[in-house]
């Protein structure tokens with residue numbers, strides 16, 4: 001049975017290109033494998049669409065139901081972030097850079113997780129260790145994923161390993177100026193004109209269970225907060241609607257990548273608790289947090305602290 005390689009729900013560039021890269025690595029090792037994603041190509045986020053186009057990569061196919069399949073997970077190991085039927089699929093591999101999730105298996109599997117900035121960085125090592133050459137187009141995808149996940153090396157999740165990986169991958173991909181590639185991605189990602197507020201909120205959104213409470217955190221990375229000034233009210237309305245749908249708290253991180261900080265929009269049953277989490281007071285429903293860039297390394301751990309997880 002061919003292995004279906006798939007990243008998390010609501011895929012970002014790392015999830016998409018890591019599925020492509022792990023499938024290519026497995027193919028290079030003589031295993032049948034194919035990349036998938038949990039959405040249709042038409043629904044792919046603008047940044048990933050731009051990356052696939054620039055490097056001539058085919059979008060992974062839509063994986064609707066994992067039941068009965070042999071599955072390799074990239075960029076996540078939480079059941080909640082997987083495709084339907086994952087609990088009755090056979091997970092054969094996990095390659096990730098997040099905290100370990102709740103996926104379990106009946107037999108030993110390839111499990112590779114490292115505390116680096118991007119799954120692409122882990123996969124770059126795996127290619128090297130396996131002695132498999134990285135195809136030029138695949139290297140372009142992995143390179144883009146690392147720049148995206150590490151916010152061009154500015155995120156606190158970025159490690160020396162990520163920089164080393166970029167230095168190698170840019171040569172293979174034939175990219176001279178990675179700043180230019182990053183700006184191309186940022187412009188594609190942060191384009192908000194004509195996009196419905198709810199789509200913007202869900203562009204990069206995750207739900208978390210914190211001590212039995214459902215907490216949603218979305219993030220929009222922007223070249224400037226001016227970009228969303230005109231649609232800010234609609235965004236807050238969208239956050240309120242999602243919060244009303246059975247959640248304790250919904251946060252929207254409006255991250256200014258150039259100023260390196262986040263305007264955090266908060267709708268919560270317990271505003272004081274959220275203020276405590278970030279040591280900041282809300283002004284008109286949001287707070288500016290200098291230096292906040294990473295949901296995974298800053299926002300979520302701060303929340304987990306106050307929710308007692």
Ligand SMILES: [Mn+2]
Nearest residue numbers: 014075118119
């Ligand atoms: Mn990632």
